Amino acid sequence: MGHIICIASLKGGVGKTTTAVNLSAAFASGQNRTLLIDCDPQGSASMGVGISKKKLTRTLYDALVGTTPIEDTVHDACAEFLEVIPARGEFFRAELELISKPGKERMLRNLLSNIRNRYDYLILDTPPSLSLISINAMTAADTLVIPLQCEYLAYESLIQLLRFIRLVKKNLNPNLKLAGVLLTMYDMGEKVSHQIADNARRHLKNAVFKTIIPRSVQLREASGLGKPLMLIDPDSVGARSYLELAREIVERGKNKSLKLET
Amino acid sequence: MTKVANTQAIEKATNDLIENVKKALNLKEIKQILEDQHNLEISDDIEVNNGEVIIHNNQIVYKMEFEVLLSLSVLLDGQGDYIPPEDTPEESIEQLGSQAEDIVRHM
Numbered sequence A: 001m002g003h004i005i006c007i008a009s010l011k012g013g014v015g016k017t018t019t020a021v022n023l024s025a026a027f028a029s030g031q032n033r034t035l036l037i038d039c040d041p042q043g044s045a046s047m048g049v050g051i052s053k054k055k056l057t058r059t060l061y062d063a064l065v066g067t068t069p070i071e072d073t074v075h076d077a078c079a080e081f082l083e084v085i086p087a088r089g090e091f092f093r094a095e096l097e098l099i100s101k102p103g104k105e106r107m108l109r110n111l112l113s114n115i116r117n118r119y120d121y122l123i124l125d126t127p128p129s130l131s132l133i134s135i136n137a138m139t140a141a142d143t144l145v146i147p148l149q150c151e152y153l154a155y156e157s158l159i160q161l162l163r164f165i166r167l168v169k170k171n172l173n174p175n176l177k178l179a180g181v182l183l184t185m186y187d188m189g190e191k192v193s194h195q196i197a198d199n200a201r202r203h204l205k206n207a208v209f210k211t212i213i214p215r216s217v218q219l220r221e222a223s224g225l226g227k228p229l230m231l232i233d234p235d236s237v238g239a240r241s242y243l244e245l246a247r248e249i250v251e252r253g254k255n256k257s258l259k260l261e262t
Numbered sequence B: 001m002t003k004v005a006n007t008q009a010i011e012k013a014t015n016d017l018i019e020n021v022k023k024a025l026n027l028k029e030i031k032q033i034l035e036d037q038h039n040l041e042i043s044d045d046i047e048v049n050n051g052e053v054i055i056h057n058n059q060i061v062y063k064m065e066f067e068v069l070l071s072l073s074v075l076l077d078g079q080g081d082y083i084p085p086e087d088t089p090e091e092s093i094e095q096l097g098s099q100a101e102d103i104v105r106h107m
């Protein structure tokens, strides 16, 4: 049965989508059957794997409101072993339409239970908010990857997110685990990057991934080209960091106990 | 008491000495020292006020006094209540780190 990973952060622009896209590509490149699920109406993850929003007929929205079976919303993406359930603007409406339904927090979880055995990894990209959609994604997930941009404000919103996760775990998804906090946009020449990284490692210990995603122009440019960086320049530092991250997640999955060593 | 030298001449010599010390001072360096000593930022150039010759640890030393212009501020709200200064970013990430640690440990 596929492992469901939710990429979450309350702050915008911290590298969620970049992580979702490039981590998916990294898993797929290891011949893992991978499904990227775009839970953000901005549809950036869909575009990031080469989906043109104009040509789309079926998206996650259709599955959530019940007009299309979820299987039929799956599209081929730009790489072998990689598929995607896309999203686009109308997804904003899903929030309103779902709000009055019973079990509204578990809709995505129920939908995915129909298809998760077809995949090794299912990766959820989420919007930067505490919306019903984000709750659905956290409720559907087995583990969470939390990108932490190496700057002061990001650290503040990490606390809010952790508190929120605690609530979701208590009320909706007791099995939810933290795969890890991922330091992103790390800049070796920048004092604040060092400060955040040191501090996070000191306090959160092995809850922080060993892998660090450096600030990389190539990663940024790849997102504009609608391709994971791995497909453009597999030897680049950015592509290799995400491969490393994929390896680390697999390793951590093997020794299931992810308790914080204190 | 028997005067053995002219008072005015001695006073003048001492004043000249202090004046010469004043001229020789590296004000930029001293400003920095004062800022570090008192942990503040001096907004304008510093000026020497007075100087005297004193004994300090069995040595003749010159004690120079400076006048500095500081601008200091305090915050208060509409009720007139004092608002304490914000923590520095370094302090606040340290706090945030401990908070996060607490939550993660129980997760």
Ligand SMILES: Nc1ncnc2c1ncn2[C@@H]1O[C@H](COP(=O)(O)OP(=O)(O)OP(=O)(O)O)[C@@H](O)[C@H]1O
Residues within 6 Å of the ligand: A011, A012, A013, A014, A015, A016, A017, A018, A019, A040, A042, A044, A126, A127, A128, A184, A185, A186, A213, A214, A215, A216, A217, A219, A220, A221, A223
């Ligand atoms: N490691 C990196 N180095 C340089 N630029 C990056 C890196 N990761 C992401 N970016 C760029 O930063 C911007 C924001 O990244 P991304 O879209 O992945 O963040 P996000 O958290 O998904 O944002 P949102 O909250 O809006 O969904 C994008 O332009 C992206 O290309």
Ligand SMILES: [Mg+2]
Residues within 6 Å of the ligand: A016, A017, A018, A040, A044, A045, A125, A126, A127
């Ligand atoms: Mg995004």
